[in-house]
Amino acid sequence: MENNGQPNKKSKWTIASSLMARRTYNPIRAVVDGMKLEPNPEKELISLSIGDPTVFGNLGPSQEMKDAVKKALDSGKSNGYAPSVGYEAGRAAVAKRFSLPDLPLDSKDVVFACGCSEALEMAILVMANPGQNVLIPKPGFSLYWTICTAYNVDTKYYRLLPERSWEVDLEHLESLIDENTNSIVITNPSNPCGSVYSKEHLLDICEVARRHRLPIIADEVYANMVFSNTKFYSVASLADEIPVLTCGGLAKRFLCPGWRMGWVLMQSRTGAFHEEVRKGLFNLSTRILGPCTLIQAALPAIFDNTQPEFYSHAMEVFEENAKLAYKTLHEVDGLTPVMPQGAMYLMCGLDSEYFRDIKDDQDFVEKLMCEESVFCLPAKVFEYPNFFRIVLSVPPEKVKIACQRIKEFCIRHKKNL
Ligand SMILES: Cc1ncc(COP(=O)(O)O)c(C=O)c1O
Structure with missing residues (x-):
């Protein structure tokens, strides 16, 4: 190909991404995207993985907040x-x-x-x-x-x-x-x-x-x-x-x-x-x-x-869910939940020695998803293998079902010691 009479140095288009772009890497995406995550079609999917309190529709901004944004829009x-x-x-x-x-x-x-x-x-x-x-x-x-x-x-x-x-x-x-x-x-x-x-x-x-x-x-x-x-x-x-x-x-x-x-x-x-x-x-x-x-x-x-009840309501949901999840998971051999004191997460330790066929946190999360349609985040993404994280902003009835399913899953995979 000619360019102003000069031959182009490259014969085809090759656009490389920058070194910075290549160095940019989010372990959450990298681990989650690489996981085998097929839910069990017979069970409703309950995702306890995303730190977004709005996904289940039970929590969201207050009316006062929405009014404030509308006013800002209408003011031009x-x-x-x-x-x-x-x-x-x-x-x-x-x-x-x-x-x-x-x-x-x-x-x-x-x-x-x-x-x-x-x-x-x-x-x-x-x-x-x-x-x-x-x-x-x-x-x-x-x-x-x-x-x-x-x-x-x-x-x-x-x-x-x-x-x-x-x-x-x-x-x-x-x-x-x-x-x-x-x-x-x-x-x-x-x-x-x-x-x-x-x-x-x-x-x-x-x-x-x-x-x-x-x-x-x-x-x-x-x-x-x-x-x-x-x-x-x-x-x-x-x-x-x-x-x-x-x-x-x-x-x-x-x-x-x-x-x-x-x-x-x-x-x-x-x-x-x-x-x-x-x-x-x-x-x-x-x-x-x-x-x-x-x-x-x-x-x-x-x-x-924004009224004080707005903040306290969300915290009540998170705390109720934390207690609920902690109580159920604490009863399960092989699991060690750590009771949180705030935010909206609970980390739970996993001892693979207790299980027949579970290698680590990622394996646990994948199998749990396939069998029970419950999705948690393997703590490998936080540089902390053999733990998993659950999100506490989900409606309490779903946390209850999800933790019950985790319990049954663990019993089913228990090693005969
Ligand atoms: C500890 C921590 N810091 C910062 C952020 C990012 O917050 P934002 O959504 O406002 O960017 C998050 C979001 O999950 C978080 O958990």
């Missing part, structure tokens, strides 16, 4: 671009909501993002350079690893301890720190564990960060989502001199993950974040230009008008 004032960090009024509303008595926030301390996912990406990338490492929990939300790996930032997993309600193994955490460590990610309350850390434990984690002068990235997308008799403490409320980038959003507490509203809060009592990180976050915000302006515009009314 939110159809254009917002400032890349977000509308001033919405950021001021977030600042007001998350201000602490000794750590007040201003709208300039808030940067909007497309969901907590983008908030996490910004928080990690505003500080970490390629070759540095970020400490992340295991088991943990896989996105931390996905973001870091795509940008050549290393990760090191610190251990969580199931026998201590998934507290951080502090010695292990500290042993991982080296001169290239950039920051520590803490997920509280946790996906996938449903753990909620006590004030004392968070202070212990902060002490490790303080000793090594490491900033904390606090993933608090489940902030305040705790069961009865449990109190939520934000990392920033206990961090003293440690700079904290807190990531949050509407997705879980406001039951609207599809609205993609998230934020990063710059919380520092020493001014350690001043100008450098603030400017860096501003720079990063100019890549995507913020979440949907209708939701941004609705945010002040969403905060002001």
Whole structure:
């Protein structure tokens, strides 16, 4: 073929994906897409796998939230671009909501993002350079690893301890720190564990960060989502001199993950974040230009008008389901559920020694799906094999049926000891 009289170097079209795209990998998709997942046609499918509280239709945004978005749409004032960090009024509303008595926030301390996912990406990338490492929990939300790996930032997993309600193994955490460590990610309350850390434990984690002068990235997308008799403490409320980038959003507490509203809060009592990180976050915000302006515009009314019963109702559902699932699974030989204290998940240990023909968590999940049409997530996707995670936002009657089916499945596959 000729091109201006010059022969083309390539004889056919070959478009390679970039190295970054090839490095970008979400373990959840990779594991789930590779699984043999044919439900039993004779049983209704119950999926306990997706961390989306709206999928079963029993939970969703409040009327006040929907009205706020409708109003934003009808006003005709939110159809254009917002400032890349977000509308001033919405950021001021977030600042007001998350201000602490000794750590007040201003709208300039808030940067909007497309969901907590983008908030996490910004928080990690505003500080970490390629070759540095970020400490992340295991088991943990896989996105931390996905973001870091795509940008050549290393990760090191610190251990969580199931026998201590998934507290951080502090010695292990500290042993991982080296001169290239950039920051520590803490997920509280946790996906996938449903753990909620006590004030004392968070202070212990902060002490490790303080000793090594490491900033904390606090993933608090489940902030305040705790069961009865449990109190939520934000990392920033206990961090003293440690700079904290807190990531949050509407997705879980406001039951609207599809609205993609998230934020990063710059919380520092020493001014350690001043100008450098603030400017860096501003720079990063100019890549995507913020979440949907209708939701941004609705945010002040969403905060002001949502009633306490809205939050408490969802938490009652999650807690009832947690108790129900824990009770049933606890009775089953070979299973060790860990009772959560918040968020919307329960992790259950699996001892394959008790079973005739179950190799590991993935095998368990596949066979359970084929025989019982119940789908759970193998904790392999959270770097924690031999556990599986169930979601607690499903209607309680379905959790009951699903756990009963898990129990019968386990009995059927039990090894004759
Ligand atoms: C711990 C954790 N952080 C962040 C996110 C992402 O939230 P968003 O849907 O707002 O992007 C999730 C979603 O499941 C999560 O579980």
